[in-house]
Amino acid sequence: MMRELLVWLQTRLGKGDGEFDQSWSEALLGSLNFWGILEGTHVLALMLFAGTIMIVDLRLLGVTFRRTAISVLGAKVLPLTVFGFAIMVLTGLALFYARPVDYYHNIWFRAKLVFIALALLNIIIFHVRVQRNQAAWDLAPKPPPAARVSAIVSLAAWIAVIAMGRFMAYDWFECGKPMPAYLNALQSCAASEAGALNLASVRP
């Protein structure tokens, strides 16, 4: 169901009647410069998004800005983070739209979504649970363990998201290549155009 929708997005939506007409998705992927500008913006915006969230996390760990109130740092730095996140999401959606079916069968893309979900869940838990008594440790050079755990989870999750994003560009585990059965299953290769080739079946 999901895959059919993505196939339609990639190959049908915006396609004219002519034999060689491209869908919008194909036109975006094949564009002279637009795809590169989107991808470049996606990577460069990491400086704004991940760079600023990292500093807030380091403050929560108590390793920098120890004399600055956490509320002040959050009020001044997090708007920049949110702005950066908006750029990441917009360019990320557009890049996904250029190759939706390929990414659907990409193990790194799937892992990236899992880590993004983990990072967002961590933010929710931080706001709902950890921050409840923030007034008590707003000025503490070293915040309580719960806040520090939040910061470590945040740093680890975003680092993983960035790593998965870079690995997505490589075809090590492309469907159709021989690989262990669990990898074929994890990226639904059986449903893909190239199919699933289990490593065990090609070994002599």
Added chain:
Amino acid sequence: MTPAEFLPELRPWVENLVNVWPAYVIKPQFASWQVLHILSLVVLGGCTILLNLRLIGVGLTEEPASEIDRNLRLWLNLGVVSVLITGVLIGMANAERLYDSAAFTVKMFGLVAALIFTYGVTNRVARSDGAVSLSSKIAALAALALWSYALWVFTTAQLINPGMFHLITAAGLVVLFAVRGRARWIYLAGLGLLIAVQWVWTHLFLAYDDIARLDPVNKGFAWAFAAWIIAIGLHQLFTAGRDQNAGPLTKLVGYTGILMWVSVAAAGRWIAFA
């Protein structure tokens, strides 16, 4: 201008770099080293953005610039050192490609400019809470000369000049963060108008595959965007926030510090595209 055009006699040496330790060791894990390079860029970028925005009078204004510098110094240094180490490693493993890349020329000239500017100007200005010393001015001139050359190559080299989009966009965002009140709305209205006129011109009056006519129009708009952003940036430089202990020169240091690193990162990304 590719490095090969500067130093043609180096080709055999460059071609052999991949066989030299540690390049052949890291080559199989090239992607993981790229990740480390990007993570270093993130650390460096976050520190650069916060410190320089403070010099412009934006962001952590509750603290003096010297306090921001004191807190970020370690992390900035860590980002710079690890971006250089990982850069040399992946560069050695990918040397032939870089040798024939004009974007790499931009990146290297921009990198030296950014290093001189960060350590000779930005950090010193921040440490003295906005005062720009004579030695900082001399360092700034040296960095600006190198950066001007980098930007000239970036704008004129075939295939990589679309990468200038990132620099113009970053400048546009910094100015958006910096201008306040009515000026911000006038600025946004101007940007919106330019975007609308460019879209109508290039989509309704020109065919999408008529590159010969689209190219000069798009380049003309790139200059128009840059001019509008610079004009409003200059307005912010001379009018806003005089009470924040940040004169026009201090703010100019802030703008330049961010944009130099953005140009290095943008050129770095366009190595892969052209």
